[in-house]
Amino acid sequence: MNDAPRRFGVLGTGHWARTCHGAALAAHPDVELVGFAGRDPARAAAVADQVGGRGFASAEELIEQVDAVTIALPPHVQAPLAARAARAGRHVLVEKPLALDVAAADDVVAAVREGSVASVTYATYLFQPDVTRWLDEMRALAAEHGPWEGAIARWAGTIDVPGNPYGASAWRRERGGLWDTGPHALSILLELLPPVERVSAGRGVRDAVNVALEHAGGAGSALSLTLTAPAGAGGSFATVWGPGGRHDLPRFHGTPQEGFARAVDQLRECAATGREHPLGVGRAREAVAVLAAVEEHLARPAGERTTPVPRR
Numbered sequence: 001m002n003d004a005p006r007r008f009g010v011l012g013t014g015h016w017a018r019t020c021h022g023a024a025l026a027a028h029p030d031v032e033l034v035g036f037a038g039r040d041p042a043r044a045a046a047v048a049d050q051v052g053g054r055g056f057a058s059a060e061e062l063i064e065q066v067d068a069v070t071i072a073l074p075p076h077v078q079a080p081l082a083a084r085a086a087r088a089g090r091h092v093l094v095e096k097p098l099a100l101d102v103a104a105a106d107d108v109v110a111a112v113r114e115g116s117v118a119s120v121t122y123a124t125y126l127f128q129p130d131v132t133r134w135l136d137e138m139r140a141l142a143a144e145h146g147p148w149e150g151a152i153a154r155w156a157g158t159i160d161v162p163g164n165p166y167g168a169s170a171w172r173r174e175r176g177g178l179w180d181t182g183p184h185a186l187s188i189l190l191e192l193l194p195p196v197e198r199v200s201a202g203r204g205v206r207d208a209v210n211v212a213l214e215h216a217g218g219a220g221s222a223l224s225l226t227l228t229a230p231a232g233a234g235g236s237f238a239t240v241w242g243p244g245g246r247h248d249l250p251r252f253h254g255t256p257q258e259g260f261a262r263a264v265d266q267l268r269e270c271a272a273t274g275r276e277h278p279l280g281v282g283r284a285r286e287a288v289a290v291l292a293a294v295e296e297h298l299a300r301p302a303g304e305r306t307t308p309v310p311r312r
Contacts (some may be wrong), residue, residue, distance in 0.1 A: 004268035005067030005091050006031055007111075011081055012072035012240040013038035015165040019232045021070045022051035024260040031264060038073075063088050068267065069093060070122075075179070076169040079104040082281070083111035091118045091271050093263055096183035098284035100175065102292050106284040112281050119264050120271035120277050121284040123187035127259035127266075128252035135191050141244030142231055148192050153238040153249075156229035157183035176207030177225035179291055180223040181236075185223050186287045188238045188249060193219050195286065200292045202306065211294050 008031050011043045017036065035053030036044045045055030055176060056062040059081055068091035071078045077098035082092050092112065098121065099105040107235065112119045125131045142148055157180060159166055159173075166172055172180050190196075190257040194216035201211040208226040257261040269276045297305055 002272055002274065004030075004272040007065070007067045007266070008032065009034045009053070009056070009066040009069050010019050010036045010072065011038070011062065011069055011085075012036070012043065013040070013043045014072060017072035018047050018051055020256045020260050022047065022053075024257040024264065025070070026052035027257070028261055028264060030268070034066050037060060040064040053111050059084070063090055066090060068093065068271070070264075074169075076100045076104070076171065078190075079108050082108045086111035086115040086119070089115050089117060089230040091267055092281070092283065093120050093122060093267050094281060095122055096187070096196060096284060097179055097288055097291060098281060099288050100171075100292075102285070102289050105281070105288040108281050109285050118267055118277065119280040120267040120270070121279045121281060122260060122263045123183070123279055124256055125249075125252065126187055126279060127262045128250040128254045130250050130254070131188075132251050134247075136187075136191055138240060138244075138247060138270050139152065141247075142192070142242065144244065146193075146243035147217065147219065147245070148240050148242040149219050150242070151189050151193060151219075152223075152238040153206070153221070153236070154188060154224040155185045155236045156225075156234045157181050158229050158231060158234035159227045161231045161234075172227060176209070176265055177227040178207075178209045178294060180213075180222065180227050181225045181292075182209075182211075182291050183287050184205040185225065185238065186290060189213070189221050189223075190283070190286065191225065192223060192240055196290045196293075199280060199290065199297055201294045203298065207297065209294065213290070234259050 008025050010017050013036055033052040035056055035060045036047045037056040038044045041057045049054040063085050069085045070093040075097045082094050086092050119246050196213045198214040206228040211223040213221045240247055
């Protein structure tokens with residue numbers, strides 16, 4: 001049995017790194033927040049002064065000084081740093097999406113295996129008791145009555161509303177709701193339905209994407225995703241149905257920081273016991289593969305992915 005990691009560092013200095021990762025680690029009774037690293041050492045030092053630990057001049061310097069890293073960076077930046085940290089023997093707690101392409105996600109999975117380290121993906125909803133209790137109930141119903149046959153999920157962000165802390169996020173602006181809200185919706189669906197085998201999708205207003213998923217065994221699901229819903233039109237819901245009835249995902253009443261502390265606890269437990277976490281980077285890679293397939297589908301000419309409706 002290995003020791004549970006105690007010294008944690010945060011890669012990232014933005015809003016989520018500061019208010020969620022850093023705040024949760026600073027308040028955690030069993031770990032030490034060693035500090036922060038980002039593109040700007042001065043900003044890392046300023047965030048550390050505010051939250052805890054110290055600022056590091058580089059990601060490499062921080063990785064050398066910790067047992068585990070948590071990463072709150074754009075996915076195309078997160079993936080190579082997660083792989084680097086894992087190969088250096090550091091446990092990794094990553095955000096979703098893990099990466100923006102399957103090859104980068106595969107490299108993180110390989111690095112975790114090569115480094116023999118623990119990994120957890122912070123799928124926000126899946127670390128909240130209201131949601132995990134509901135998922136347990138859904139699994140029990142499926143075991144009693146038969147598998148779920150379908151699901152629908154809508155996840156809508158409001159990034160354009162004044163004061164949104166992610167309004168200046170370049171990667172979110174470029175990739176839209178598919179990559180930002182899509183991982184949240186998939187985190188629920190992949191808990192209840194078999195793996196996705198095929199996808200199709202269409203575009204909506206602004207960045208909106210509507211996705212149809214075909215799951216192994218015949219189940220089907222649908223996602224409606226956007227990051228640019230108008231004020232008052234944001235929010236999320238999911239519904240699952242089958243022989244066990246129709247059931248709606250509950251709202252959770254905890255905070256992201258409380259959920260993140262649970263993710264830290266579970267990473268530490270996996271590191272100490274050698275157990276692979278069900279929400280490790282392998283599951284995160286599965287979600288990236290689905291999103292990348294949707295993006296590939298949408299990149300085709302409209303005539304190759306849609307059937308026109310005859311007009312009178």
